[in-house]
Amino acid sequence: MDWIAAYSMQTGLASVFKICPEGVKKISGLTFTSESVLGGSSAETGTVSLSVTGDPLVVFNWSPGDSDDTTLTVTNDGSVDLLYSLSADWEKEGTTTNARMATILANRLLVTATADPGETGETKLYEGPLAGLLDQPSTGRALAVTNGSEDVLVELELPEDATNIVQGLSIAIDFIFVAEG
Numbered sequence: 001m002d003w004i005a006a007y008s009m010q011t012g013l014a015s016v017f018k019i020c021p022e023g024v025k026k027i028s029g030l031t032f033t034s035e036s037v038l039g040g041s042s043a044e045t046g047t048v049s050l051s052v053t054g055d056p057l058v059v060f061n062w063s064p065g066d067s068d069d070t071t072l073t074v075t076n077d078g079s080v081d082l083l084y085s086l087s088a089d090w091e092k093e094g095t096t097t098n099a100r101m102a103t104i105l106a107n108r109l110l111v112t113a114t115a116d117p118g119e120t121g122e123t124k125l126y127e128g129p130l131a132g133l134l135d136q137p138s139t140g141r142a143l144a145v146t147n148g149s150e151d152v153l154v155e156l157e158l159p160e161d162a163t164n165i166v167q168g169l170s171i172a173i174d175f176i177f178v179a180e181g
Contacts, residue, residue, distance in 0.1 A: 046080035048181035050143075057156060057173075067157035071117070074177060075149035083140025084179045086113050086125050086152070088133035093170035105169040106131040110157045113175075115141055117153040125152065130173065140180060 054072035076082055088111070092102040111133060113125040125141060126133055143150065154175060158166070 046181060047078040048080060048082055048179050049076070049078035050082065050084055050177060050179035051075045051077050052177050057154065059156070062158045064158055064162040065160045067155060069153060069155040072152045072154060073149050074115075074143065074152050076143045076145055076147070076179075078179075078181065079145065080181045081142065081144040082179045082181045084143055084177055085140040086133065087135060087176045087178060088130055088173060089176065090130065090171045090173045093172045097169045097171065101169050102171045103131065105166050105171050106173075108158065108162050108166050110159055112153075112155040112157075114153045114155075116150050130156075133175075140178075143179075 052072050052074055055070050057068060057070040059066070059068050074084060090102055090106050092099050097105075107129050109130040110128065111130050112127045115121075115123045115125050123141070156173075
């Protein structure tokens with residue numbers, strides 16, 4: 001899948017990444033300009049840049065109750081504080097799964113994404129079906145330039161109550177990190 005940067009009229013441009021079997025790919029790093037007026041006028045220029053590193057999550061031949069996880073490091077490489085959010089998309093994989101079947105599987109797979117796992121400030125970024133991460137969330141998590149980076153634990157699970165309807169289905173999942181300055 002190809003991803004382009006999302007543009008926000010209010011906050012500038014965003015960087016988009018995807019996690020795939022080849023690793024984490026940075027699609028774009030963008031510069032934005034903001035302006036504020038305080039008695040006179042001034043303009044600032046900054047760089048919104050987010051990098052994501054970690055091992056891809058590749059699983060095969062799951063049965064109900066199986067799960068796996070990976071820890072990713074999200075780093076603010078820019079020159080301004082930013083908000084980042086996690087979204088997801090998927091597509092059918094292989095020749096035996098069509099788009100409708102891939103959506104059925106996306107509705108059954110559970111995702112939990114946790115920022116700063118095991119730390120005092122641990123925060124659930126998302127918990128629910130993979131399908132619920134499509135174009136979500138509408139708010140972001142702050143990551144200041146001074147803080148630098150944080151870990152995000154991404155867990156994927158096929159619940160025990162998954163029925164035979166998902167048997168033999170395959171999908172390719174992109175977890176997408178979007179940053180806004």
